Amino acid sequence: MSKQTIFLLRDTSLTQDNTRDFQILFLKIARDLGVEDSIQAVRASDLGIYDKGYVVKDLNNKITYANIQETDIEKFLKATIKGEGSVDEFKYTADKCQLRIVLRNCGLIDPENIEEYMAQQGYCALAKALTEMTPETVIDEMKKSGLRGRGGAGFPTWMKWSFARNSLDETRFVVCNADEGDPGAYMDRSILEGDPHAVVEGMILAGFAIGAQRGFFYIRAEYPLAIKRIETAIEQAYERGLLGNDILGSGFNFDLEIRLGAGAFVCGEETALIESIEGKRGTPRPRPPFPADKGLWNHPTIINNVETLATVAQIINRGGEWLAAIGTEKSKGTKVFAITGKVKNSGLVEIPMGMTLGEVVFGIAGGVLGGRKLMAVQTGGPSGGVIPLKLIDTKVSYEHLAEVGSIMGSGGLIVMDEDDCMVDIPRFYLRFCVEESCGKCAPCRIGGFQMLKILDRIAEGKGVEADLQQLQRIAKGMQKASLCALGQTAPNPVLSTMKYFPEEYRQHVEDKKCRAGKCTKMVQYTIDQTHCKKCKLCVVNCPVGAISGSREAGYVVDQVKCIKCGTCYEVCKFKAIVRK
Amino acid sequence: MKKLNKEDILAASKTNPYTGDYVKVGISTCGVAAGAQDTLNVFEEETKRLGIKVDIRRCGCIGMCYAEPLVEVSAAGLPKVTYGKVDKNVALEIIQEHLAHGRLVDDYIFDMPMNR
Numbered sequence: 003m004s005k006q007t008i009f010l011l012r013d014t015s016l017t018q019d020n021t022r023d024f025q026i027l028f029l030k031i032a033r034d035l036g037v038e039d040s041i042q043a044v045r046a047s048d049l050g051i052y053d054k055g056y057v058v059k060d061l062n063n064k065i066t067y068a069n070i071q072e073t074d075i076e077k078f079l080k081a082t083i084k085g086e087g088s089v090d091e092f093k094y095t096a097d098k099c100q101l102r103i104v105l106r107n108c109g110l111i112d113p114e115n116i117e118e119y120m121a122q123q124g125y126c127a128l129a130k131a132l133t134e135m136t137p138e139t140v141i142d143e144m145k146k147s148g149l150r151g152r153g154g155a156g157f158p159t160w161m162k163w164s165f166a167r168n169s170l171d172e173t174r175f176v177v178c179n180a181d182e183g184d185p186g187a188y189m190d191r192s193i194l195e196g197d198p199h200a201v202v203e204g205m206i207l208a209g210f211a212i213g214a215q216r217g218f219f220y221i222r223a224e225y226p227l228a229i230k231r232i233e234t235a236i237e238q239a240y241e242r243g244l245l246g247n248d249i250l251g252s253g254f255n256f257d258l259e260i261r262l263g264a265g266a267f268v269c270g271e272e273t274a275l276i277e278s279i280e281g282k283r284g285t286p287r288p289r290p291p292f293p294a295d296k297g298l299w300n301h302p303t304i305i306n307n308v309e310t311l312a313t314v315a316q317i318i319n320r321g322g323e324w325l326a327a328i329g330t331e332k333s334k335g336t337k338v339f340a341i342t343g344k345v346k347n348s349g350l351v352e353i354p355m356g357m358t359l360g361e362v363v364f365g366i367a368g369g370v371l372g373g374r375k376l377m378a379v380q381t382g383g384p385s386g387g388v389i390p391l392k393l394i395d396t397k398v399s400y401e402h403l404a405e406v407g408s409i410m411g412s413g414g415l416i417v418m419d420e421d422d423c424m425v426d427i428p429r430f431y432l433r434f435c436v437e438e439s440c441g442k443c444a445p446c447r448i449g450g451f452q453m454l455k456i457l458d459r460i461a462e463g464k465g466v467e468a469d470l471q472q473l474q475r476i477a478k479g480m481q482k483a484s485l486c487a488l489g490q491t492a493p494n495p496v497l498s499t500m501k502y503f504p505e506e507y508r509q510h511v512e513d514k515k516c517r518a519g520k521c522t523k524m525v526q527y528t529i530d531q532t533h534c535k536k537c538k539l540c541v542v543n544c545p546v547g548a549i550s551g552s553r554e555a556g557y558v559v560d561q562v563k564c565i566k567c568g569t570c571y572e573v574c575k576f577k578a579i580v581r582k
Numbered sequence: 583m584k585k586l587n588k589e590d591i592l593a594a595s596k597t598n599p600y601t602g603d604y605v606k607v608g609i610s611t612c613g614v615a616a617g618a619q620d621t622l623n624v625f626e627e628e629t630k631r632l633g634i635k636v637d638i639r640r641c642g643c644i645g646m647c648y649a650e651p652l653v654e655v656s657a658a659g660l661p662k663v664t665y666g667k668v669d670k671n672v673a674l675e676i677i678q679e680h681l682a683h684g685r686l687v688d689d690y691i692f693d694m695p696m697n698r
């Protein structure tokens with residue numbers, strides 16, 4: 003088989019797909035030019051490039067060409083295959099693309115095979131730290147890198163480590179927070195499943211830096227595969243002397259074990275997590291003292307997120323300055339996001355800090371599902387805020403997201419289109435927080451419940467003007483007086499939607515209307531007989547058989563049976579279903 | 583097992599475990615939920631049955647969850663490509679076309695720009 007040039011073809015317009023026609027023409031012209039045997043022209047499913055016309059990617063030479071018209075094909079083939087003329091004008095380089103640091107091995111190596119991790123410089127950082135560095139220089143390197151915690155709060159990692167390092171108490175612990183409870187977020191799970199040794203190596207390095215003897219993985223029991231892979235990784239590390247006594251002959255001893263969480267959101271909060279590992283009920287403790295001072299069994303303990311720890315080995319390998327060169331002034335490195343909701347390419351992306359939300363949603367994730375209009379994005383899960391379309395150029399960084407009333411959080415990013423209701427979404431998050439509140443402190447336990455009751459009332463069309471002020475008042479109380487960040491941040495989704503979508507709240511309260519039709523108590527579906535073509539599509543699709551009638555008499559919706567799912571509204575091709 | 587030392591670790595970092603033809607299937611929670619285990623089984627059974635010499639490997643999730651199950655194929659003479667939404671039938675097509683005849687399969691290739 004002679005070596006052929008492989009071209010991937012793709013129509014990247016968001017509204018149509020004429021890749022097949024383009025391929026037929028491409029192959030015909032190749033035949034006319036007599037080069038059909040030296041190429042393959044393959045239809046691709048996705049090239050990660052959107053709205054750039056026809057895109058052709060030369061896989062052998064790794065060059066991408068965009069905006070190629072049908073009339074350009076001949077010129078293109080002559081230039082690329084026969085070397086006659088040039089097609090430099092079509093060359094395309096993606097200006098915004100993912101940068102994989104934490105996820106560099108995910109999807110590349112076999113996570114259950116330590117040799118494959120080691121072939122990617124695995125455990126080189128550990129060898130370097132134990133033989134050439136001191137705990138102080140490791141912490142120094144972390145300081146230079148500017149790495150901040152990826153679990154939500156964004157606390158500088160080196161600072162936490164140096165608090166523990168400088169403690170007089172010499173029994174110290176390292177904990178990996180793999181509780182990941184934010185709805186829609188699963189970055190940590192993917193890292194644990196895809197590159198477990200990177201997290202184990204980060205743990206050992208953290209242990210060395212602070213002078214700890216033991217470390218714990220706190221993983222939620224709902225992640226069986228992640229648990230299995232971490233178990234395997236720990237076992238392999240012990241067998242090779244990377245854990246246990248006298249690691250690499252350095253005299254440093256470190257043991258790692260796993261503790262399972264039972265799936266309570268609040269147990270991701272560091273002090274509740276400590277209680278849980280100690281075998282007690284998982285409720286937060288007042289801080290200070292902070293865990294770095296008095297944590298597990300009252301000994302200095304550092305708690306770091308999975309993603310934070312997965313970055314450590316590379317900082318030691320490549321040097322702190324390397325990471326510090328990526329990102330914004332106050333936010334260094336990359337962040338992994340789990341993009342979900344109404345988005346074309348849902349999944350995990352890792353981007354350098356400082357990229358804008360719009361670039362992430364449209365440039366990397368392919369835009370809104372079905373080419374619809376973006377309404378808002380939500381970051382930070384139940385502790386975060388909703389960011390409207392007009393602020394889509396906000397940069398992804400701790401400081402910029404805080405400026406617009408949201409947070410980086412652990413990395414959930416939910417895309418919403420115009421079918422989403424800006425009262426219903428915060429109601430969902432608040433309900434989550436109310437259900438997950440541990441009940442220890444009153445502001446969170448009572449405040450959350452009362453806010454939810456008001457939101458429920460508004461969604462049922464029974465809201466009054468004063469409810470809006472009451473929401474603000476309770477929110478303030480919760481923010482100021484709750485014991486932990488669960489209660490302090492639970493009002494954020496409500497407050498940010500009230501700030502950016504006041505007219506939507508006003509519609510719900512004054513007009514008793516839900517624009518998106520999500521607050522079902524306020525909507526009614528009826529059939530407009532003048533538009534109805536009697537096709538029966540709604541009758542067939544109604545899941546509860548609420549639509550009946552005949553061609554002669556017309557069709558009607560039985561309001562008692564109707565569950566307001568909106569299926570009839572969606573399937574009707576003649577806009578005969580009226581939603582009010 | 584022998585305890586490693588620094589030299590062993592540095593030597594290991596220079597090895598390349600990816601020699602020869604391989605098919606790599608993403609086996610993590612999102613992949614498995616989309617049927618990756620079945621896909622993996624098809625590759626293992628069919629390549630054996632047809633006597634195609636290729637390593638069947640596993641890896642974690644590359645992040646393109648909407649396109650799971652994902653499969654990376656590296657066969658001599660062809661560039662490495664990633665196929666998405668690989669169910670049993672697509673897997674059979676990849677074996678027949680890509681592995682047996684050196685022809686890439688239409689409509690399932692995902693090639694996203696990424697810096698590592």
Ligand SMILES: Cc1cc2nc3c(=O)[nH]c(=O)nc-3n(C[C@H](O)[C@H](O)[C@H](O)COP(=O)(O)O)c2cc1C
Pocket residue numbers: 150151152153154155156157159179180181182183184267268269270271272273305306307308310311412486487488
């Ligand atoms: C209610 C609540 C839930 C939390 N859940 C998590 C979690 O699942 N994973 C996590 O890493 N941090 C979580 N945190 C943040 C932790 O308290 C802590 O800040 C973090 O683990 C510190 O690690 P980092 O400095 O590496 O970010 C949560 C905080 C709160 C208030």
